[in-house]
Amino acid sequence: MKRLALAVALALAAGGAKAQLAPVPATQYSLPIVGTVATVAVLIAGVAGQRIYVTAVDLVPVATSVVTFTQGTGATCSGGSTAGNVTGALTFAAGQVYSKGSGNGALWVLGLGNNLCVTTATAAAPGSISYSIY
Secondary structure: OHHHHHHHHHHHHHHHHHHOOOOOOEOOEEEEEOOOOEEEEEEEOOOOOOOEEEEEEEEOOOOOOEEEEEEEEOOOOOEEEEEEEOOOOEEOOOOOOEEEOOOEOOOEEOOOOOEEEEEEEOOOOOEEEEEEEO
16 A cells, blocks of 8 residues: 555656746846837847747836837737737836846747837837847
8 A cells, every 4th residue: 555655646746747847938138228219119039930038128218208019020010910019008207117027037928930029109218128039
């Protein structure tokens, strides 16, 4: 009976461990966000068959700045079956900052092969972004 209990315990432990082997994305790349007022611009170019995992975003916007992150294919991120907003329109007041993520773990996971685009309207919003691609 002890052997049976030991065998069951080992089988359960081995099965549980396999289910927990999902990778946690950590920062591979970082780049500045110039944040000038502009139309849609590709911030990170997608790679066919791979996903972009954004691990950290920091913005120091000027008051009234409106920033929107989108994903998709093409120069304006409007193509592809998973095109759309990653964030809604982020509107900032004076002295407000946007700081999300630590660089270890995904904030946003984009669709396969999608670019990450940013639109900055009304006022500048410089900062930085960290990400992985795999």
